[in-house]
Amino acid sequence: MIRHAGRDSWLTDIYLILFLALLGGLGIGMAATHTHFLLVNVLFLGVTFCLILLTYFWGMVTGLLVNLAFIFAQIVFAIYEEQLNPQDFIWSLTYWLVLPLLLSVTFYGMTVHARRLQTENAKLRSDLVERGAFDEATNLRTxxxxxxxxxxxxxxxxxxxxxxxxxxxxxxxxxxxxxxxxxxxxxxxxxxxxxxxxxxxxxxxxxxxxxxxxxxxxxxxxxxxxxxxxxxxxxxxxxxxxxxxxxxxxxxxxxxxxxxxxxxxxxxxxxxxxxxxxxxxxxxxx
Known part of the structure; x- marks a missing residue:
């Protein structure tokens, strides 16, 4: 159990670092394209947070499916914009194709391992009480x-x-x-x-x-x-x-x-x- 707790602990840290790094990359991308695509960036950012929440509450499979649907919608949007108003810089938004998916995966991974740590800690406390070390409420021996x-x-x-x-x-x-x-x-x-x-x-x-x-x-x-x-x-x-x-x-x-x-x-x-x-x-x- 201690070995599993240690693995979950460093995996939680890794996923957290990756999640923060991806957020930084998203911020850089939005800053670079805000002049021409401010409204699109704001819209996609809101969708990204929804995708993260859907992945968290409904699981990885659901998260991947809705992220793939978002990627498909972006491709259709890019093709439509290219046909309607040809411009090269529409493809500068391609970072939205991958970052929402990666953010959803890393956030889900971070929370899964954090929940495992909480479960293991609760079990350890329960085992400690059952084995007679102390009573949690009164700090008395049992x-x-x-x-x-x-x-x-x-x-x-x-x-x-x-x-x-x-x-x-x-x-x-x-x-x-x-x-x-x-x-x-x-x-x-x-x-x-x-x-x-x-x-x-x-x-x-x-x-x-x-x-x-x-x-x-x-x-x-x-x-x-x-x-x-x-x-x-x-x-x-x-x-x-x-x-x-x-x-x-x-x-x-x-x-x-x-x-x-x-x-x-x-x-x-x-x-x-x-x-x-x-x-x-x-x-x-x-």
Whole structure:
């Protein structure tokens, strides 16, 4: 994919340079013939822009066909003018035979490769999110990172006997309120909760957004359940203070529920067990 992106990038640059060079050639041609053919030049210029747009929106085949039709019309026009009013300089307009076609082709090529770059970039961002690097809206790590980091935390627990606890944060009655919340408010709510959690935690506590459909945040902490419950209360208090100050969310009644679960090597075998235990605890937060 990276190789294709690099090729599309330099092809886009080449087509852009060619397009600009052809525009320069068109300008020189129009300047050289403006004395005798000002109206014809203006008319042909308008047709050229139409041909470029037709090629862009309808594709290369359609663009080539309409350009060939324009070339044929020019030849018929030149022959007619030659028969009606013989003059040698009518053939000085021959640059209009090729430049509209070349401009259409180069502009189409430039936009095609630019669109491919945009598609590849969007896919890369999507893959990055799916693979757990970060959530695009909140800049928080996601589920895959949570699972990987939990394995590190639990290994530290095994080696140094440090308590490891996860804290799961959800929005109470989210499914019921989702239909009453606009997309803009939903984005604002995700950002507010994320910022509140990060602000309430210590710098070495890692915050994750592990589910966007039913917004679920997780925090990994080197502490016991009592210490995590203190942090949970701090999160709730800060969120209660911050919610009325947000203009997008001030009219909403939103409450957070928090579940706390500590790592138990006797009962838990993998990071999913710890995460699911924390999610289960949110059901008992009243």
């Amino acid at each position: 589920t895959v990172s949570y699972i990987e980091d939990t394995a590190v935390f639990t290994e530290t627990n095994r080696r140094f006997d440090l308590p490891v606890t996860t804290m799961i944060v959800r929005i109470r009655y989210f499914q019921e309120m989702r239909s009453m919340v606009s997309d803009t408010q939903m984005t604002a709510l995700l950002k507010l909760v994320s910022a509140t959690i990060k602000d309430a935690m210590r710098t070495n506590d890692i915050t994750y957004l592990i589910d966007r459909n039913n917004p679920t945040w997780a925090v990994l902490l080197f502490t016991n359940a009592d210490g995590a419950n203190i942090a949970a209360k701090r999160i709730k208090d800060k969120f209660t203070e911050a919610l009325p100050k947000d203009t997008e969310l001030a009219n909403l009644e939103v409450r957070l529920v928090v579940g706390v679960a500590s790592w138990d090597p006797e009962k838990m075998k993998n990071p999913y067990d710890l995460m699911n235990a924390g999610i289960k605890e949110t059901e008992y937060d009243v």
